Amino acid sequence: MTPFMLTRLVAVQNLRKSFGPKLAVADVSFEVRPGEVFGLLGPNGAGKTTTIRMILDIFQPDAGTIEVLGGDLSPARKDRIGYMPEERGLYPNMRVLECLVYLGTLKGLTRNQARQAAESYLERLELADQRQAKIETLSRGMTQKVQVIAAVLHNPDLLIIDEPFANLDPINTQLIREIILELRTQGKAIIMTSHQLALVEAMCDRIAMIHNGRVVLQGTVAEVRRQFASNILLLSGSGEVGFLPGVTQVERRSPTEWQLTLAAEASPQTVLHALTANGHFTVDRFEVGLPTLDEIFVQVVRNEGRDT
Numbered sequence: 001m002t003p004f005m006l007t008r009l010v011a012v013q014n015l016r017k018s019f020g021p022k023l024a025v026a027d028v029s030f031e032v033r034p035g036e037v038f039g040l041l042g043p044n045g046a047g048k049t050t051t052i053r054m055i056l057d058i059f060q061p062d063a064g065t066i067e068v069l070g071g072d073l074s075p076a077r078k079d080r081i082g083y084m085p086e087e088r089g090l091y092p093n094m095r096v097l098e099c100l101v102y103l104g105t106l107k108g109l110t111r112n113q114a115r116q117a118a119e120s121y122l123e124r125l126e127l128a129d130q131r132q133a134k135i136e137t138l139s140r141g142m143t144q145k146v147q148v149i150a151a152v153l154h155n156p157d158l159l160i161i162d163e164p165f166a167n168l169d170p171i172n173t174q175l176i177r178e179i180i181l182e183l184r185t186q187g188k189a190i191i192m193t194s195h196q197l198a199l200v201e202a203m204c205d206r207i208a209m210i211h212n213g214r215v216v217l218q219g220t221v222a223e224v225r226r227q228f229a230s231n232i233l234l235l236s237g238s239g240e241v242g243f244l245p246g247v248t249q250v251e252r253r254s255p256t257e258w259q260l261t262l263a264a265e266a267s268p269q270t271v272l273h274a275l276t277a278n279g280h281f282t283v284d285r286f287e288v289g290l291p292t293l294d295e296i297f298v299q300v301v302r303n304e305g306r307d308t
Contacts, residue, residue, distance in 0.1 A: 006070050008033050009158050009189040010055060015064035017050055024050040026213035028064075032158075037180065037190045039204035039221075041197070041293075043301055047213040048193050049086055052160055055191075056083060069158060079108045082156035086163065088147050092136035096127065096146055099135060100153060107154035114153065121149040125175055140167040148176055152183065159183055160191045165199060177203065197293040209297070211304045217296070225290040228299065233260040233268055234289040239281035244274050259289065 010032040017025040025047040032038040042048050053059045055066055057073045069077045091099050097118055104114025122128045125145045130138065138146065144167045151161060164180065165173045180190055181203065194200050200207065201221055209217035217224060235241070235258040241250055246266025251259045260271065268288055275281050291299075 006034060008067075009069055010038075010191065011065075011067040012051070012055065013065045015051060015054055015066070016062045017047075017054060017059060018062055023213055025054070025061075025210075028210060028213070028215050030208045030215060030218060032189045032191055034189055035184055035187045036205040037184050037192055037203050039200045039207035040191055040193045040210070041200065041207055041217075041297065042210035046210045048210055049162070051210065052162070052191070052193075056081070056160070079154070080157040082107075082151040082154065082159040082161075084147050084151040084159075084161045084164065088143065090135045090143065090147060090150065093134060095132050095134055096138070097122070097131040100146070100150055103150045104153045107156075109154055117153050117155075118149065121153065124179075125149065125172070141169065141172060144168055145172060145176070148179065152179060156183075156188065158189050158191070162193045163195070164192060165194060165196055173199070197297060201293045207293075209300060211301060216304055217300055221293070224293070224296060228291050228296050229288050230268065231262050231264070231299070232289040232291045232295070233262065233271060234258075234285065234287050235260055235275075235283070236285040237281055237283045241275070241281060242278060244271050246270055256284070 008031045012031070013029045015025050015028040028047065028051050030038075040048050040051070050059060054061045055068060057078075066073070069080055071077070094102070097115070100118035101111055101114040104117060105111055109117070119128075119131070122131055125148075127142060127145060130142060135143065135146065148161070148164060151159060159180070161180070164176055168176065177199070180192070183190055192200070192204065204221055206220050207218070207224060208215050219227070236256050238256060241258060244250075244260065246263050247260050248263050249261035251261075253259055262268070262271070272283070272286055275283055275286070
């Protein structure tokens, strides 16, 4: 069954996993659809990696269900998955092309198919002159690109990629981004973890945020940003902002621009009334702003920490 015939390529429901007394994943549910980049976000230690390893059948869940590519994770389905783990999995003493060909054959490619695909990606990622270099001699950025090639070499239907842009400059970041988005265009699904939330915001169709082993936020990027929109006001004008009821943070962005963060119960109309009533500030622009994923991430983690 091709990815285009499935309505979802990954479905996890109420996953739970403990390691001795430590509860790593308490309750995680989400699904990943064909033709989308799905961002799996959260602070370090939130449970992202454990969740991914359960999806890949490296760990067995204590509770919950997992469906991958239409069913249980059989050997044939495993060959349709590309995975770039947090702990990189290359062989340092092997030469670049030799290593890629070997890893490609483990995913069902013939040596000739693996070589052709590897040569093509090495050329595309500006590594052709390094094909005979040993992995251990490469820079961190070069090694990162080789690791990405290893994950996509066999044209997987599902790509799970952990921090794909680590150690990359803007040019190489763009090259990797293009590869990921091409897979999405082909109807493949990508699960991406990254702390570079500006890239997540630009690339991901939907996201789920895990904190303390639970999904605390989920939806399209636009939905999530709108959900937090009432907490952010964008203000421009002249004068002294001063104390404003319901405003928890005032950040001056330029001599004439401010960003105001509101308490949960605060009303933008009350803030606007206070600004115009004090006579010390002339308002040129006042609007509800959409926060970035960085700002939402910080707010959610802080709030969850207080609740805990």
